[in-house]
Amino acid sequence: MEKKKNLEQDCIFRIVIIGYDYECGIKSLLKKFTLGEFSPFPESQVGVDFDIKTINVDNQDIKLQIWPQNKYFNDTSDKRDFLYKGAHGYLLVYGCHSQKSFDNLLNDWMVQIDKFSNEFSKRNLVLVCNNSETPETYMTKPNYLVDSNITKQWANSKNIPFFEINPKENFNVDEPFIQLARLIKNQNFINSTK
Known part of the structure; x- marks a missing residue:
């Protein structure tokens, strides 16, 4: 039987x-969320x-352990099981200039989440449209824009x-993380990794 985690203690999601x-x-x-710095081409990390x-979510400190996942990570079942089965929630990110990035969320990542995640984490999803360009830049590439009305309807x-x-531009960077932590917290966080 799983025990409910006491939310007065330190929470790690x-x-x-x-x-x-x-x-x-x-x-x-x-990088912007954790360090407050922006880099359009941050250095690649080797390994996991x-x-x-x-x-702080609703007057409670919550520690987020944030694991970036990309198309290269699903190469072994050990890595996949570690991330999916141990996750408490997912931030689904696509680039506003790349229809391919949104299509992959629907056609690949959502299938992976449904197949390999625990029941608790499947309920904790937030969709994020990331635009790291200035309005002047993305207005010159209208063919690459993802229709936000379609993505909002899907969400x-x-x-x-x-x-x-x-x-x-430091716009709305913290809000998706706060909302995801709130979703987890409001479900009376169950330590689903054990």
């Missing part, structure tokens, strides 16, 4: 950020790496919160 590698800007988002940041149909962010 394992969050997995999922996206299609460079086309959705996961590394830039993570995660970041930690403590945030609404699944009861998934949706956020548009811009790490370069």
Whole structure:
């Protein structure tokens, strides 16, 4: 029988950020969220790496252990099981300039989450449209824009919160993480990794 975690104690939530590698800007988002710095081309990490940041949600400090996941990570079942079965929630990130990044969330990542995740974490999803460009830049590439009305409709149909962010302009960067932590916390967080 699983025990409910006492929320008065330190909470550590394992969050997995999922996206299609460079086309959705996961590394830039993570660097801005954890360090407050923006880099359009952050250095690649070798091996499995995660970041930690403590945030305050509804007057409670919650430590987030954040694992970036990309298309190259699903190469072994050990890695996949570690991330999916140990996760408490997922941040689904796509790039506003890449229809491919959104299509991969629907056609690959959502299938992986449904197949390999625990029942608790499947309920804790947040969809993020990442735009690291200035308005002048993305207006010159209209063919690459993902229709945000379609993505919002999809998120609404699944009861998934949706956020548009811009790490370069420091717009809405913290909100998806706070919302995801709140979803986990409000479900009377069960330590689902044991």
